Amino acid sequence: NAGVMQNPRHLVRRRGQEARLRCSPMKGHSHVYWYRQLPEEGLKFMVYLQKENIIDESGMPKERFSAEFPKEGPSILRIQQVVRGDSAAYFCASSPPASGNQETQYFGPGTRLLVL
Amino acid sequence: SQQGEEDPQALSIQEGENATMNCSYKTSINNLQWYRQNSGRGLVHLILIRSNEREKHSGRLRVTLDTSKKSSSLLITASRAADTASYFCATNNAGNNRKLIWGLGTSLAVNP
Numbered sequence: 001n002a003g004v005m006q007n008p009r010h011l012v013r014r015r016g017q018e019a020r021l022r023c024s025p026m027k028g029h030s031h032v033y034w035y036r037q038l039p040e041e042g043l044k045f046m047v048y049l050q051k052e053n054i055i056d057e058s059g060m061p062k063e064r065f066s067a068e069f070p071k072e073g074p075s076i077l078r079i080q081q082v083v084r085g086d087s088a089a090y091f092c093a094s095s096p097p098a099s100g101n102q103e104t105q106y107f108g109p110g111t112r113l114l115v116l
Numbered sequence: 117s118q119q120g121e122e123d124p125q126a127l128s129i130q131e132g133e134n135a136t137m138n139c140s141y142k143t144s145i146n147n148l149q150w151y152r153q154n155s156g157r158g159l160v161h162l163i164l165i166r167s168n169e170r171e172k173h174s175g176r177l178r179v180t181l182d183t184s185k186k187s188s189s190l191l192i193t194a195s196r197a198a199d200t201a202s203y204f205c206a207t208n209n210a211g212n213n214r215k216l217i218w219g220l221g222t223s224l225a226v227n228p
Contacts, residue, residue, distance in 0.1 A: 033216070041221075045215045048214060093159075103146070103208060
């Protein structure tokens with residue numbers, strides 16, 4: 001059973017460009033979470049989604065950021081018109097549905113975004 | 117806003133010694149989890165302790181939870197150089213929301 005997959009692992013963008021970060025959850029997992037980590041800091045919750053639904057986006061900036069988890073395919077975190085302050089590591093995690101050990105989140109390796 | 121606060125921020129010990137890290141939080145929780153992160157890589161889940169549990173063990177790890185003080189500790193016994201990493205606590209707050217709220221982490225260096 002493959003773990004949580006994220007791609008790309010590293011992404012370089014110039015100010016004003018768009019960044020698309022992808023996350024494929026573990027097989028059988030229904031929930032996906034996105035977190036952002038600034039250098040030398042802990043993680044900050046951004047959004048969590050179930051298939052085709054956003055459950056909680058309270059940690060996501062209102063502008064330029066969006067997330068989706070379509071019925072088919074990976075979850076996408078999209079950042080439009082990136083600015084230097086968006087430079088960070090973005091981690092995705094997934095967890096099983098209501099049955100089973102729903103509380104543990106399994107993390108991907110992260111995408112390191114650098115905005116020039 | 118950040119929920120948890122770990123202390124110490126940094127800890128340096130010799131191989132074979134025990135390492136203790138503490139975490140405090142602010143609101144009622146469903147559970148508290150500890151994760152390890154090596155050099156800015158992905159996070160590895162170590163242990164989960166529920167709000168009605170007081171202590172849990174996993175190999176060389178021992179976690180305690182004191183809900184009256186809103187604090188938890190992670191003890192790593194007989195540390196090894198490979199334990200060098202950052203350790204984070206994360207809480208799942210009371211209610212039906214699965215999101216995790218994270219502390220700032222403790223950076224542990226185990227010297228051979």
